[in-house]
Amino acid sequence: xxxxxxxxxxxxxxxxxxxxxxxxxxxxxxxxxxxxxxxxxxxxxxxxxxxxxxxxxxxxxxxxxxxxxxxxxxxxxxxxxxxxxxxxxxxxxxxxxxxxxxxxxxxxxxxxxxxxxxxxxxxxxxxxxxxxxxxxxxxxxxxxxxxxxxxxxxxxxxxxxxxxxxxxxxxxxxxxxxxxxxxxxxxxxxxxxxxxxxxxxxxxxxxxxxxxxxxxxxxxxxxxxxxxxxxxxxxxxxxxxxxxxxxxxxxxxxxxxxxxxxxxxxxxxxxxxxxxxxxxxxxxxxx
Amino acid sequence: xxxxxxxxxxxxxxxxxxxxxxxxxxxxxxxxxxxxxxxxxxxxxxxxxxxxxxxxxxxxxxxxxxxxxxxxxxxxxxxxxxxxxxxxxxxxxxxxxxxxxxxxxxxxxxxxxxxxxxxxxxxxxxxxxxxxxxxxxxxxxxxxxxxxxxxxxxxxxxxxxxxxxxxxxxxxxxxxxxxxxxxxxxxxxxxxxxxxxxxxxxxxxxxxxxxxxxxxxxxxxxxxxxxxxxxxxxxxxxxxxxxxxxxxxxxxxxx
Ligand SMILES: Nc1ncnc2c1ncn2[C@@H]1O[C@H](COP(=O)(O)OP(=O)(O)OP(=O)(O)O)[C@@H](O)[C@H]1O
Ligand SMILES: [Mg+2]
Numbered sequence: 001x002x003x004x005x006x007x008x009x010x011x012x013x014x015x016x017x018x019x020x021x022x023x024x025x026x027x028x029x030x031x032x033x034x035x036x037x038x039x040x041x042x043x044x045x046x047x048x049x050x051x052x053x054x055x056x057x058x059x060x061x062x063x064x065x066x067x068x069x070x071x072x073x074x075x076x077x078x079x080x081x082x083x084x085x086x087x088x089x090x091x092x093x094x095x096x097x098x099x100x101x102x103x104x105x106x107x108x109x110x111x112x113x114x115x116x117x118x119x120x121x122x123x124x125x126x127x128x129x130x131x132x133x134x135x136x137x138x139x140x141x142x143x144x145x146x147x148x149x150x151x152x153x154x155x156x157x158x159x160x161x162x163x164x165x166x167x168x169x170x171x172x173x174x175x176x177x178x179x180x181x182x183x184x185x186x187x188x189x190x191x192x193x194x195x196x197x198x199x200x201x202x203x204x205x206x207x208x209x210x211x212x213x214x215x216x217x218x219x220x221x222x223x224x225x226x227x228x229x230x231x232x233x234x235x236x237x238x239x240x241x242x243x244x245x246x247x248x249x250x251x252x253x254x255x256x257x258x259x260x261x262x263x264x265x266x267x268x269x270x271x272x273x274x275x276x277x278x279x280x281x282x283x284x285x286x287x
Numbered sequence: 288x289x290x291x292x293x294x295x296x297x298x299x300x301x302x303x304x305x306x307x308x309x310x311x312x313x314x315x316x317x318x319x320x321x322x323x324x325x326x327x328x329x330x331x332x333x334x335x336x337x338x339x340x341x342x343x344x345x346x347x348x349x350x351x352x353x354x355x356x357x358x359x360x361x362x363x364x365x366x367x368x369x370x371x372x373x374x375x376x377x378x379x380x381x382x383x384x385x386x387x388x389x390x391x392x393x394x395x396x397x398x399x400x401x402x403x404x405x406x407x408x409x410x411x412x413x414x415x416x417x418x419x420x421x422x423x424x425x426x427x428x429x430x431x432x433x434x435x436x437x438x439x440x441x442x443x444x445x446x447x448x449x450x451x452x453x454x455x456x457x458x459x460x461x462x463x464x465x466x467x468x469x470x471x472x473x474x475x476x477x478x479x480x481x482x483x484x485x486x487x488x489x490x491x492x493x494x495x496x497x498x499x500x501x502x503x504x505x506x507x508x509x510x511x512x513x514x515x516x517x518x519x520x521x522x523x524x525x526x527x528x529x530x531x532x533x534x535x536x537x538x539x540x541x542x
Binding site for chain 1: 342344361362363364366367368370372374376378387388390391392439
């Protein structure tokens with residue numbers, strides 16, 4: 001194994017056409033073959049949604065009191081009205097801010113704590129029962145405390161969202177870090193890697209799946225935290241809008257706010273799964 | 288030439304619940320610089336444990352392990368260790384896995400690329416640079432691990448059943464490749480295998496281990512080098528005699 005080791009390239013079987021290796025063929029597929037299935041699913045999805053709305057519209061007023069279920073056209077009219085006078089934008093923006101801030105604070109604290117308490121194993125073991133105990137508290141029960149601390153303004157909702165997100169991210173992150181194969185850590189030590197390199201080159205990428213799972217499950221909870229916070233006490237935001245409409249028996253308004261919340265949730269989930277797809281190429285096939 | 292690796296009266300036991308499992312006891316071995324030592328032994332006799340300790344991954348219970356006269360307290364970069372199970376990073380493709388040790392030594396990107404490319408070709412994985420470990424067969428992962436280990440040009444190699452998962456043809460090819468790389472390089476190799484023939488064809492010296500690492504046989508292999516023609520060596524009378532001795536030593540270990 002002399003210095004010229006790195007220069008020799010002669011006379012060795014090359015991978016792509018080695019005996020017994022896989023055969024690679026160009027997959028000649030037309031546009032329709034490649035996207036046909038996706039296109040079909042999307043079309044059927046849209047058709048289902050249209051059918052559902054149509055059914056709703058027909059039922060309402062004819063068989064069910066609109067006071068209970070309103071109807072799509074009224075909801076749309078309500079949304080339009082809110083959009084026109086700026087109510088929609090203002091309140092949606094506020095709720096989105098609460099969600100995003102709560103998620104960011106909670107997730108970053110959760111990731112940091114998850115790594116720190118798994119790497120400093122002893123500290124993690126000591127704190128573990130307390131973390132589980134805190135995790136088990138229904139987070140809504142903290143709302144009164146947060147109101148005392150911060151009043152009913154944005155901070156309280158952000159904190160409520162963040163606390164929920166924190167524990168989910170924390171638990172999944174530390175599970176991810178602890179599941180990293182010891183052999184991989186040893187491999188880095190054998191390569192002469194420092195403690196820092198063990199963290200950056202093995203623990204971080206190796207626990208990515210856990211972190212992402214944590215982030216993914218936490219997204220809806222950020223929304224829940226923010227909206228519940230608004231329902232408990234507020235004078236702005238989509239939750240308030242819902243509550244306010246309900247108090248005036250404006251069912252269309254309740255549904256309109258609900259629809260906006262659903263859309264926000266879907267957008268958030270799309271974002272997370274995009275992130276997931278990017279980093280999951282190396283993951284073993286599920287199942 | 289003196290001893291590179293020196294193991295004296297090594298003992299290793301594992302604590303399992305309230306029991307102590309002794310894996311190695313009273314084990315001593317001297318590995319001469321530049322030599323190729325093959326170690327044979329039944330499953331569970333402590334071969335991997337021994338290599339883990341020599342590589343500095345595992346702390347010994349008692350005894351001494353020294354590398355060039357210095358006690359081994361942790362992994363050192365002069366020693367490359369190919370572990371029994373592969374430890375490729377699943378989130379890195381073959382190319383980036385092979386580059387990894389170079390990355391840690393701060394080798395520049397272009398240089399890393401070039402070295403990794405050549406090594407990947409050497410182990411017969413050209414065309415698979417962009418594949419992730421899970422997209423490779425077991426033998427291909429093994430070869431990728433081999434390439435990674437070679438990338439830093441270490442001076443001593445500890446190999447734990449490196450060719451165990453390969454088909455006979457490929458195994459022969461890589462054995463020849465290993466001999467070619469090693470021959471005249473002055474590097475030291477400790478090579479664990481379950482394959483008696485492989486042990487004799489490759490090594491300068493064969494060591495047969497029994498339970499708790501008791502040495503059952505320790506013999507020089509006097510076959511001439513370079514051993515480019517395994518077919519003929521198998522017919523050599525010295526080979527056959529040695530084969531018989533090692534084989535009966537292994538059987539004795541089983542009793
Ligand atoms: N971490 C551990 N804890 C407890 N016992 C262990 C541990 N590692 C190894 N052993 C025990 O030590 C003994 C030797 O193990 P080792 O892995 O060194 O065997 P080996 O010779 O490499 O076997 P094989 O040829 O199957 O790889 C075995 O009996 C095993 O059960
Ligand atoms: Mg072993």
